[in-house]
Amino acid sequence: MSDQSQAQYHHLIDDQCQLIPGLTNFIRQSGLGQSHNSYNIVSIIGSQNSGKSTLLNRVFGTNFEMLTGSSRTQTTKGIWVSRDKEQNILILDVEGSNSRQRGKGEKGSEFYERSTALFALAFSQILIINCNSLNLGHESEYSIIKIIMEMNIRLFRSDQVKQMLIIIRDFNDEVDNFKEVTDSIRNEIYGIWGEIQKPPEFVNVQPEQIFKIDFFTSSHFQYQRQKFESDMVQLRDRFINPGNPYNLFKGYNYNTNIPVEALEDLATTLWDTIQKNEDLNLPNQKLQASQVRCLKIKDQAIDLINKDLSKLKQDAESNYLADFNERAQNIVTRSFHHYDTESQYYVEKIKLEMRKVLNDELKTALYPIFNQQITSLQQNIKKELKTNLDALDYRNTSFIKYMDDLNFIKQQTKQVIFQGLYQSLPFNEYKVDWEITKIENQLAKVLEEIINNAREIQFVKFINSQEKTIKNSIDSLISNCFDTLDLEFWVTMRQGFNTILKENETRIRDQISQFFDHNRVDKEINNILSQSHQFLYDDIQKKVRELPYYLLKRFKRTFLKDERGLTRKWKELEEPFIQQLFLEQRKSIEDILQEFTRFKVSPPQSHQTNARMNDMFSSVIVGKAQMNDEVRQARQSLDFSNEDFSVLLDTTQINKIKQQFLDESEEEYNQVLRQRNTSFNANVPKWMWFVLVFFMYDDVFRWMANPLLLYPILLLGSFIGLCIATGYQQIPKVLFQQIFGQLTSLLGPLLLKIK
Numbered sequence: 068m069s070d071q072s073q074a075q076y077h078h079l080i081d082d083q084c085q086l087i088p089g090l091t092n093f094i095r096q097s098g099l100g101q102s103h104n105s106y107n108i109v110s111i112i113g114s115q116n117s118g119k120s121t122l123l124n125r126v127f128g129t130n131f132e133m134l135t136g137s138s139r140t141q142t143t144k145g146i147w148v149s150r151d152k153e154q155n156i157l158i159l160d161v162e163g164s165n166s167r168q169r170g171k172g173e174k175g176s177e178f179y180e181r182s183t184a185l186f187a188l189a190f191s192q193i194l195i196i197n198c199n200s201l202n203l204g205h206e207s208e209y210s211i212i213k214i215i216m217e218m219n220i221r222l223f224r225s226d227q228v229k230q231m232l233i234i235i236r237d238f239n240d241e242v243d244n245f246k247e248v249t250d251s252i253r254n255e256i257y258g259i260w261g262e263i264q265k266p267p268e269f270v271n272v273q274p275e276q277i278f279k280i281d282f283f284t285s286s287h288f289q290y291q292r293q294k295f296e297s298d299m300v301q302l303r304d305r306f307i308n309p310g311n312p313y314n315l316f317k318g319y320n321y322n323t324n325i326p327v328e329a330l331e332d333l334a335t336t337l338w339d340t341i342q343k344n345e346d347l348n349l350p351n352q353k354l355q356a357s358q359v360r361c362l363k364i365k366d367q368a369i370d371l372i373n374k375d376l377s378k379l380k381q382d383a384e385s386n387y388l389a390d391f392n393e394r395a396q397n398i399v400t401r402s403f404h405h406y407d408t409e410s411q412y413y414v415e416k417i418k419l420e421m422r423k424v425l426n427d428e429l430k431t432a433l434y435p436i437f438n439q440q441i442t443s444l445q446q447n448i449k450k451e452l453k454t455n456l457d458a459l460d461y462r463n464t465s466f467i468k469y470m471d472d473l474n475f476i477k478q479q480t481k482q483v484i485f486q487g488l489y490q491s492l493p494f495n496e497y498k499v500d501w502e503i504t505k506i507e508n509q510l511a512k513v514l515e516e517i518i519n520n521a522r523e524i525q526f527v528k529f530i531n532s533q534e535k536t537i538k539n540s541i542d543s544l545i546s547n548c549f550d551t552l553d554l555e556f557w558v559t560m561r562q563g564f565n566t567i568l569k570e571n572e573t574r575i576r577d578q579i580s581q582f583f584d585h586n587r588v589d590k591e592i593n594n595i596l597s598q599s600h601q602f603l604y605d606d607i608q609k610k611v612r613e614l615p616y617y618l619l620k621r622f623k624r625t626f627l628k629d630e631r632g633l634t635r636k637w638k639e640l641e642e643p644f645i646q647q648l649f650l651e652q653r654k655s656i657e658d659i660l661q662e663f664t665r666f667k668v669s670p671p672q673s674h675q676t677n678a679r680m681n682d683m684f685s686s687v688i689v690g691k692a693q694m695n696d697e698v699r700q701a702r703q704s705l706d707f708s709n710e711d712f713s714v715l716l717d718t719t720q721i722n723k724i725k726q727q728f729l730d731e732s733e734e735e736y737n738q739v740l741r742q743r744n745t746s747f748n749a750n751v752p753k754w755m756w757f758v759l760v761f762f763m764y765d766d767v768f769r770w771m772a773n774p775l776l777l778y779p780i781l782l783l784g785s786f787i788g789l790c791i792a793t794g795y796q797q798i799p800k801v802l803f804q805q806i807f808g809q810l811t812s813l814l815g816p817l818l819l820k821i822k
């Protein structure tokens with residue numbers, strides 16, 4: 068049969084006991100690939116040259132090679148598979164028994180015959196035992212039946228009653244009685260059943276519980292050829308016609324069939340088991356084959372999407388994929404679709420188990436990509452946040468607007484995280500295993516940290532700028548107080564300082580309390596307060612170093628100028644008055660100096676939230692006899708103990724400053740006296756004027772040539788002339804006196820020094 072076409076036959080087991088791969092291929096090529104589990108398998112065993120192939124070709128339309136001529140050599144070697152010409156029936160032609168061509172020995176004729184027969188029995192639904200009426204009762208005919216019965220119960224746990232069809236060839240119904248013959252064979256077989264060694268659970272089992280035996284007789288092939296052919300037609304009808312009362316497949320449960328594409332796996336498993344002579348449980352073998360097949364389908368389902376999976380992975384490595392879940396879903400759905408379609412006819416339990424494996428594998432394959440997605444998402448969020456925060460910084464908006472915008476960015480980013488996570492989740496059922504909630508919390512935490520950081524930076528900036536504003540206000544307050552030194556110095560400063568604090572505190576509190584809790588707000592306000600007190604303290608310390616300058620300045624202001632701020636006209640004042648003025652002003656400065664002995668600048672004792680602004684600043688002057696009422700009251704109500712006060716200037720410093728002031732004021736006083744007693748004009752000798760005029764006159768004419776000088780002089784002359792003509796000569800006179808007086812007071816001393 069070696070030259071038989073591959074499309075019509077498949078050599079399943081060769082004469083070397085090897086199972087040849089390719090059954091699935093043959094099934095597909097022969098058109099049985101889509102039959103799923105609605106198929107039948109029929110095998111035939113029997114003596115060599117007993118007409119098996121002849122029968123199969125007649126009944127199933129196969130084309131097995133038959134022996135022609137008189138040579139009685141073997142044609143079928145091993146097991147060949149073909150199919151019915153119309154029906155989904157696989158046909159197995161098994162090498163004839165009593166093969167003289169096969170040698171003896173361990174793997175010789177006997178072993179081979181038993182193995183192939185047992186395989187045929189296990190693999191098929193109907194096992195045809197081909198017998199010749201002439202050989203009936205012959206030991207060799209029954210020996211194979213005995214063997215397969217014995218092996219079957221020993222090795223297999225079948226899932227169905229095994230069906231055997233004994234065909235008696237060359238049956239002459241004119242001579243032989245069908246009933247007698249078949250009863251005798253049946254008895255013979257039951258006799259065999261009694262003889263064989265059975266496992267304990269089979270001892271009381273009747274053979275018909277395990278084997279269903281049918282009979283069919285065919286007429287003599289040579290002498291009753293026509294009848295033989297009609298017998299063959301009848302036999303075919305029993306196979307293919309469900310309406311035939313003798314239909315051989317009647318009642319067969321196709322659900323016990325594994326899908327046709329798993330038959331090769333089943334055949335392999337069965338043949339291996341038989342070869343090893345191991346215990347063999349047919350339902351389990353079918354499950355095993357199902358398992359093998361489902362595993363293969365599962366692998367195919369993975370292979371099918373592997374390329375897309377790699378592409379997805381590659382894409383996810385370079386960027387965050389917004390369509391990740393869609394693509395992942397598509398991959399998983401396609402894979403499952405393939406698996407579900409291909410595995411639909413397999414045992415439910417195995418199918419579902421393997422589906423779960425597929426699901427796990429897909430999930431495992433997608434997980435690193437998902438992780439990559441999350442990493443990219445996190446990076447993107449950080450990048451996006453940075454851009455947004457930079458833009459926000461760049462806009463340099465107000466604190467409130469910044470905080471509002473920051474909050475907006477936070478809410479927006481939360482949304483991005485939420486969306487990003489669910490875009491990265493192919494199926495909701497992965498949510499728990501992939502710890503989405505945990506990741507969401509982690510990302511929210513990262514976001515919170517970044518936002519808080521930005522908030523803190525902005526807050527510190529805001530507080531710094533506010534402190535700077537306060538510091539500037541304090542600086543100018545102190546400059547003012549020092550510029551206008553008087554006995555109300557500390558009161559003015561305290562009131563000014565309180566006002567600054569009050570205004571700033573209200574404004575700052577209003578702004579920050581919208582974004583920070585009470586405790587934080589109070590803490591920051593207290594910091595600002597103590598910082599402000601420190602500014603004040605430092606500023607006072609700094610200014611006090613320049614106290615001699617301010618004292619002298621203050622002295623000059625009140626001594627050299629009158630109440631209206633005009634320079635005193637010393638020539639018009641009497642010397643005793645000037646001396647009196649000088650002594651008074653000096654005394655008042657000495658009094659002011661006493662205000663700078665000790666001081667206290669500190670926030671209120673209690674940093675409680677409800678501390679009022681009025682109580683927050685306190686300063687007091689100690690050692691001042693002329694302390695006014697307000698200061699005294701403040702001192703009493705605040706009840707400062709002496710240790711609370713810092714020494715501003717100790718006695719030595721006070722004395723030193725006082726001395727310096729006395730010297731400088733004395734100098735001012737003397738200068739005033741000199742000015743009063745000196746006449747600028749009188750000191751210039753008369754001849755000097757002549758000399759001056761002599762050297763100047765030609766220059767004066769030259770200047771007159773310049774219109775820039777000539778015209779102003781003409782205008783001035785016209786103005787004076789007009790005033791005199793109209794009787795208002797007082798106007799130019801007063802103006803002249805004023806200007807000349809000013810110039811004299813400025814230039815006079817200079818000219819005197821030069822002189």
Ligand SMILES: Nc1nc2c(ncn2[C@@H]2O[C@H](COP(=O)(O)OP(=O)(O)OP(=O)(O)O)[C@@H](O)[C@H]2O)c(=O)[nH]1
Nearest residue numbers: 115116117118119120121133134141142143163288
């Ligand atoms: N007497 C008799 N001879 C038959 C019958 N059917 C076929 N033959 C003849 O028996 C010989 C062997 O036929 P095959 O069909 O090749 O027998 P086989 O059992 O397939 O042979 P192997 O495959 O070699 O075991 C041929 O010469 C056939 O003409 C039959 O029903 N009765």
